[in-house]
Amino acid sequence: MSVGGMGYTRPMFEVKQLNDLQDIDLKAAAAQERLASVRGKLSDRSGIQSAKRRLGELEKRAEELSTQRRGIERLVSEIDTSLKRLDQRLYGGGVTNPQHLAAAEEERKFTAARQRDAEDQLLEVMIRLEELEPVLAEARDAASRLEEARPGLEDGWREEERDLTARLAALRNEREALLPSMPVNLLPMYESLRKSKGGRAVALVERGTCQGCRLALTTQEMQRARVGQQVVQCSSCGRILYVV
Numbered sequence: 001m002s003v004g005g006m007g008y009t010r011p012m013f014e015v016k017q018l019n020d021l022q023d024i025d026l027k028a029a030a031a032q033e034r035l036a037s038v039r040g041k042l043s044d045r046s047g048i049q050s051a052k053r054r055l056g057e058l059e060k061r062a063e064e065l066s067t068q069r070r071g072i073e074r075l076v077s078e079i080d081t082s083l084k085r086l087d088q089r090l091y092g093g094g095v096t097n098p099q100h101l102a103a104a105e106e107e108r109k110f111t112a113a114r115q116r117d118a119e120d121q122l123l124e125v126m127i128r129l130e131e132l133e134p135v136l137a138e139a140r141d142a143a144s145r146l147e148e149a150r151p152g153l154e155d156g157w158r159e160e161e162r163d164l165t166a167r168l169a170a171l172r173n174e175r176e177a178l179l180p181s182m183p184v185n186l187l188p189m190y191e192s193l194r195k196s197k198g199g200r201a202v203a204l205v206e207r208g209t210c211q212g213c214r215l216a217l218t219t220q221e222m223q224r225a226r227v228g229q230q231v232v233q234c235s236s237c238g239r240i241l242y243v244v
């Protein structure tokens, strides 16, 4: 009954073979997952895009505020001119009619109030522009930092992609080399358990516990698995038990 010169019974040896196959399949699954993640990173430019979008929005805001500032500055200078003209009328001695003087006085008050309003507005816009400046600089830095770092990151990811692709090909070869010696009668069970049990069809038994579901085996299960006269599945999770 001894197989492979290692004192195994045939079922035990077959379970060991399935476990070897599973090792390869698990490595391949991990490499495949990593490859998908690396390819995801390569195609995902959303970080840079959102940094640029933010920068664009801030630049647009700064431009709007600058336009606003120029408009208010123009208004302030127009009001200034009006005030000078009014002052000339009031104090230049050209107007003597008390009614006209009173009207000019009234207009001057009104215009001076407009000037204060315009100056307040100007101050507010200038403060907002000043506050925006460091935010804009930070956004510009962030966008260019991301942009500059990208080629280096991409090089790294591409290298990893190449390594993983090569590793997957090697694992595929290893699997194909192993398959002819695999127990044909157990392969369908292995494949179907692999699908339903998250890639792990074979579970190690350690200290009387199935390492697939972490539940303790019964004494009978333990005994049957150890004796190795048949392939034993865990009564809790259904995985093929492998006693080392």
Ligand SMILES: [Zn+2]
Pocket (backbone or CB within 6 Å): 203, 210, 211, 212, 213, 214, 215, 234, 235, 236, 237, 238, 239
């Ligand atoms: Zn189990």
